[in-house]
Amino acid sequence: MLLGLFAVATLGLASCGEKLLTPAEVQAEITKGIDAGKAAITTEEAAACDASFSARVDEQVAAKKAEMDAQKAAEMEAQKAAGKKK
Numbered sequence: 001m002l003l004g005l006f007a008v009a010t011l012g013l014a015s016c017g018e019k020l021l022t023p024a025e026v027q028a029e030i031t032k033g034i035d036a037g038k039a040a041i042t043t044e045e046a047a048a049c050d051a052s053f054s055a056r057v058d059e060q061v062a063a064k065k066a067e068m069d070a071q072k073a074a075e076m077e078a079q080k081a082a083g084k085k086k
Contacts, residue, residue, distance in 0.1 A: 021029070
């Protein structure tokens with residue numbers, strides 16, 4: 001498919017008086033496009049991974065904070081109850 005697009009582009013340029021690309025130049029353009037696509041995918045995957053990691057860390061921190069707050073509240077209630085029994 002990429003070769004077809006480059007062939008059409010090459011023919012279109014030739015009709016405008018531009019020079020035709022050699023097979024090596026066509027291959028270089030294809031390789032350049034593939035490399036750019038790989039870089040974009042890698043960047044996108046890294047960003048998604050970072051966002052996912054941050055979300056998991058934030059979730060675990062919030063859970064631990066809630067657990068500590070609940071434990072602190074239970075200890076305060078236990079102290080109040082012990083104070084009333086005396």
